[in-house]
Amino acid sequence: MARNKHPEETVEKILDVSMRLFSEKGYEHTTIQDIVDALGMSKGAIYHHFKSKEDIIDRLNDRYYEGLDWFPDLSKIPGENGLEKLRYAFHHFLTDPAKRKVDRLVIGYVVKNPKITLLTLESTFRDAAPYVEKIIRLGMADGSIQGVEYPREVAEVLMLLTNVWTGMFAGSREEFARKLRFSAEFLKRFGLPVLDEELQADALNYYDQVIETL
Secondary structure: OOOOOHHHHHHHHHHEEEEHHHHHHHHOOHHHHHHHHHHHHOOHHHHHHHOOHHHHHHHHHHHHHHOOOOOOOOHOOOOOHHHHHHHHHHHHHHHHHHHHHHHHHHHHHHHHHHEEEEEEEHHHHHHHHHHHHHHHHHHHHHOOOOOOHHHHHHHHHHHHHHHOOOOOOOOOOHHHHHHHHHHHHHHHHOOOOOOOOOHHHHHHHHHHHOHHHH
16 A cells, blocks of 8 residues: 555645535534545545544644634734733634634534543643733733732633533523623623623623534
């Protein structure tokens, strides 16, 4: 059997076609055979690179986040102060079309897969929360964020509220809206008025365009 001289290109082709099929048919309704037929490859060629359909979507998720500069230098984030930068970061996460496209594919899968749920939580504490903490501390230094006594813990709670409680376990639209209002008031009491009306509107639009379609 001839050796594949360009395995990276093959992997990218499999991912691209899988992404298209997942978008068109839905993740649950797409089979490995569908991917095989669309690619014109053998099952063996696909299984050489991916153990399962779950492995493909995991790699798609990784590829998406690796391809984006989610955690740039704070100076690159628009905003005149820490609070504005933090609000902009959340606005971007909620409205970015590419992120929404991936989220439509992975959110339902993450909730149903305990292993991936755990990995998501680990990533939240390892990557996202420390980044948010830096922005909070910037706001504390410039005076735009006042009254936060525990910036690290507040950052972790913020990410749990937004990534997990309202993101992965959103509930109905009414429940989602109530969770947003509660989160906004809860964070205010700890000195972080980040979830203003504009961000809550962004989040509701995200619910309508992403979560409601799952």
